[in-house]
Amino acid sequence: MKKTWGGRFKKPTDPQVEAFTESISFDHRLAAFDIEGSLAHVQTLVKAGLLKPAEGKKLTAGLQKVKKLLEAKKLPLEPVLEDIHTAIEKAVTKIVGPLGGKLHTGRSRNDQVATDFRLYLRHAIQETVEAGTHLIGILAQLGLKEKETLMPGYTHLQRAMPITLGHHLSAYAFMLTRDMDRFLSTWDRANALPLGSGALAGTNHPFDRQWTAQKLGLKSVLENSLDAVSDRDVYVDYLSAAAITQMHLSRLSEDLILWASSEFGFIEMDDAFATGSSLMPQKKNPDVAELVRGKSGRVFANLVGLLTVLKGLPLAYNRDLQEDKHFVFDSADTVTASLKTMAGFLFTLRFRRERMRQGADKDLTLLATDLADVLVKEDVPFRLAHEIVGRVVHHCLEKGKRLQDLTDAELGRFSDLFPKGTAQHLSVLHSVNAKKTVGGTSPKNVESQAKTLASEIQKIKKKLSGL
Numbered sequence: 091m092k093k094t095w096g097g098r099f100k101k102p103t104d105p106q107v108e109a110f111t112e113s114i115s116f117d118h119r120l121a122a123f124d125i126e127g128s129l130a131h132v133q134t135l136v137k138a139g140l141l142k143p144a145e146g147k148k149l150t151a152g153l154q155k156v157k158k159l160l161e162a163k164k165l166p167l168e169p170v171l172e173d174i175h176t177a178i179e180k181a182v183t184k185i186v187g188p189l190g191g192k193l194h195t196g197r198s199r200n201d202q203v204a205t206d207f208r209l210y211l212r213h214a215i216q217e218t219v220e221a222g223t224h225l226i227g228i229l230a231q232l233g234l235k236e237k238e239t240l241m242p243g244y245t246h247l248q249r250a251m252p253i254t255l256g257h258h259l260s261a262y263a264f265m266l267t268r269d270m271d272r273f274l275s276t277w278d279r280a281n282a283l284p285l286g287s288g289a290l291a292g293t294n295h296p297f298d299r300q301w302t303a304q305k306l307g308l309k310s311v312l313e314n315s316l317d318a319v320s321d322r323d324v325y326v327d328y329l330s331a332a333a334i335t336q337m338h339l340s341r342l343s344e345d346l347i348l349w350a351s352s353e354f355g356f357i358e359m360d361d362a363f364a365t366g367s368s369l370m371p372q373k374k375n376p377d378v379a380e381l382v383r384g385k386s387g388r389v390f391a392n393l394v395g396l397l398t399v400l401k402g403l404p405l406a407y408n409r410d411l412q413e414d415k416h417f418v419f420d421s422a423d424t425v426t427a428s429l430k431t432m433a434g435f436l437f438t439l440r441f442r443r444e445r446m447r448q449g450a451d452k453d454l455t456l457l458a459t460d461l462a463d464v465l466v467k468e469d470v471p472f473r474l475a476h477e478i479v480g481r482v483v484h485h486c487l488e489k490g491k492r493l494q495d496l497t498d499a500e501l502g503r504f505s506d507l508f509p510k511g512t513a514q515h516l517s518v519l520h521s522v523n524a525k526k527t528v529g530g531t532s533p534k535n536v537e538s539q540a541k542t543l544a545s546e547i548q549k550i551k552k553k554l555s556g557l
């Protein structure tokens with residue numbers, strides 16, 4: 091097949107080079123955006139007087155026809171066509187004849203691919219944020235529902251203080267809210283037009299680029315043509331937001347995997363969201379959460395991968411840039427699917443509230459800090475209170491007794507400043523209720539967190555609908 095650039099070559103391309111350099115096997119995903127960009131370019135050419143209105147109409151109809159062929163999967167997408175841009179141009183030319191040769195006026199594949207990919211990125215951001223917002227909604231809803239469910243909170247994976255399950259779940263909702271913010275701000279930066287930059291230096295033709303941007307729903311034009319065709323920073327933005335999101339999902343997964351173990355026994359996974367073993371008949375495994383955790387390897391690698399491709403490139407376009415797509419497609423698919431699957435996993439699982447409550451309530455020394463705070467109220471310096479309670483803790487562990495079951499006499503042996511009935515006033519419920527300063531784990535706070543989250547979700551949705 092004749093190359094669009096074949097004029098200066100005397101020999102056909104080596105088949106191995108053809109196979110090595112093609113990108114159509116993956117950039118066919120840009121097809122709809124390429125057509126969108128070309129439709130706008132045709133209008134730009136008409137406006138600039140480079141196409142007669144009738145020619146513009148004919149090319150537009152040709153592009154629409156190609157779009158239909160693509161949708162019906164009837165467009166040949168063979169590697170000899172090099173890339174999706176060439177495939178579409180050739181298909182249009184087949185339909186409209188030599189007029190097809192005018193479509194590429196004032197345009198290079200360099201500004202074309204940069205435009206297509208930005209249009210794709212906006213679409214990807216929309217999908218990711220929609221999935222993320224849904225998951226935040228589920229976490230916030232579960233958070234509110236479980237605002238009074240008591241459980242041990244951990245540091246160093248050692249029981250630390252009582253918390254509410256709602257507080258724990260809401261924590262992830264807040265993290266994901268910031269992630270969505272990152273995606274949405276990436277949108278703002280991606281929302282600018284490269285088309286009109288040509289191969290690298292701009293164009294000799296009187297293109298009204300701002301007008302073209304408007305046609306494509308883009309807010310502005312990229313003002314420097316070298317920047318426009320050679321940077322890929324908005325994809326690094328996206329990949330970075332995706333990596334952080336996947337990291338958050340991975341931590342959530344880790345919690346859920348632990349909670350699903352017999353040792354914790356805090357959750358029961360729904361049969362539809364768990365998997366079995368081909369050998370051990372009794373197994374019910376958290377593969378969904380494990381894969382979300384595992385896929386973070388890919389999503390992190392994609393970020394480092396694109397940075398590595400970019401780091402040594404001289405201005406302006408270099409073919410290395412073709413490699414940008416794998417990373418972005420893969421992270422977009424992975425993070426969006428992870429967000430969606432995690433939503434289902436969470437929504438269907440059952441919390442074993444009694445096990446959680448017992449994990450906190452039966453623990454011998456979980457209320458040690460609350461006991462130290464009793465002494466602080468009696469004006470004992472915290473460091474000293476810590477020391478005294480440390481000794482009480484040692485006593486409890488030796489006797490196998492809970493702090494809340496100690497008698498006044500027993501406590502009195504460690505300090506005469508413990509008021510009467512101190513131990514009896516200690517309870518897991520009292521401990522979480524007392525954490526009422528903003529940010530604390532009390533059910534009241536969790537309730538107000540749910541309100542904040544609901545308004546964050548509204549903000550994200552509003553922004554989404556205005557994109």
Ligand code: ARG
Binds near residue numbers: 200413
């Ligand atoms: N497939 C190419 C890419 O993805 C399109 C741009 C080709 N430009 C060029 N000068 N060879 O980057």
